[in-house]
Amino acid sequence: MARPATETARSAPAARHGAFHSLRVAAVDRLTDDSVAVTFAVPPELRETYRYMPGQHLALRRAGGGAEIRRTYSICGPALAPEGPETLRVGVRLVEGGEFSTFALKKLTVGDTVEVMAPAGRFVLEPGPGHFVGVVGGSGITPVLSIVSTLLAREPEARFCLIRSDRTAASTMFLEEVADLKDRYPDRLQLVHVLSREEQQTGLPSGRLDEDRLTGLLPALLPVEAVDGWFLCGPYGLVQGAERALRALGVPRGRVHQEIFHVDDGASTAPARVAAPAHATVTATLDGRSGSWPVQDGESLLEAVLRNRADAPYACKGGVCGTCRAFLVSGEVRMDRNFALEADEVGAGYVLACQSHPVTEQVELDFDR
Template identity: 80%
Template structure:
């Protein structure tokens, strides 16, 4: 069997566009038998979608929200798409995309995953951050009868809550092993938590009242930058080890995120890069990222957001030193192991080598 190429897209046909809320849809793609191995995914992974409009290429990543059920690979892929103001792909998905249309899809990627195993797990999610966690929890509970999961989710209102029925079904199916806590920021509930955001202060007080924090084997944080950072600080303050905290950021507000640090690049630098078993060496132009250098010479380089969020362009730094503008995708352990985001990396040394295959 041929290895899956990193940046390759394949056309998949849309079989369903389901309205979840006023501003969210679930899109399902059919995976033909010959591509089921290519699109095999772990619970929590995402796919990149591509379309061309007005001569420009648009790429966006969306998490797979369906459980892993077939050991031979999926017959379909389902993702949740929330409408973003000014978002070119999300607007297309909401207003134009229909059953029978064909969309270019990259093979699944991402390390925000939980391979099913016994234990106690928990997640703090906000808004569309539920999508990868829905795949994680539904797969875990179905495959591991000894596993338990606590989901703390924050949304604006009940009507804006994605996958409301799917989460309720999990609660009905696994009443003794699945704990659900819903917080609404703009609407009071008849029962449950009072209205308010899940910020660091609130989570610091709430989490120990819900479950034994130090007995949780893995915490999964997903959603906007502010929520994920607040949840991480709360857990760290409660004594949770960093290696038990996993996070994925869906949206970064530039007003709240750290500003990029300008990279001090040498006058002349060259990049050697290995991708899908082939290597090349090219000069790095002034101001461009290492991903841009590769793309000038290899159109199949893997990327999606180019904002340091999705992690699709992760590569191993073989030699040399680079400076990253931003990083919202790599865990501290990955950084320590030598991985960088090519879309955010600029050379510090005159000779730099990246390996996309590791």
């Protein structure tokens, strides 16, 4: 017999981190043949809600094909308005077979409305003095563009080295925006651009930025040991190769931050779904309210919570975006995949609810921490 669900309330936080609001599209700018930048207008009453740190992302939601579609896209604009932004700009690259990206590139127009969740994500840099480096591939430039533009505008004692990899010049997102930053901050922004499928008249030879190449390239470009923070963003292969290169060069793990935009099917093998312990129960706290519900066989903890709380935060359900991050208050879980949480977050007790399955009969999560 299923256990009855129970729910209690406590003092709710001021903002609901999983809530969506309808925002009007103010601009759709073509960046390349397969990418656009979408700008949303933020009304005055929601500017505090959408105040963001450079590097954070937005979850977008729409109905399609009889089901709800959610996708996350990084904010690319600088975070310069302490009272909250008047607009939010995200970069969208077309993914083969991608329902939302196809809609954004082919159908989305000025005046349309899209449901947008409040900013989330921990791939961020609070502006301060120091020397920082970004290693990005393809659309991985999007959050790093926000980080770089914010840092250089707000902190005169900061320097940034941007190492970016793209297939061709024509496929490079935000090419003009990065060039403008280089012109504005010539002494504080170092730019290195590598094309994997096209030769350049100047700069580095073409080819992929893999582990071996980065291990040799980075010490030739900058004093590796003096860098205060490394920001790696892009496809799984590039990010993992860069991380291994930094490890080989002796960079402390705490200085390396990463966000993966695309994970190949062969990047990891998820373990087979297993039956939950008999009568497993998840207790979850979300927006100040706590409830306890049974976990069905093979269900993730997020799925169990969503059956009872449709407002539970999530986007990709693939262990990549980190939107469903929660603190494990008690019990034990097994995560199938984790491409979003850093080692210190896991060590501190955080899990991805979409990838977590109960190991103990009682598990308690807190989405508000």
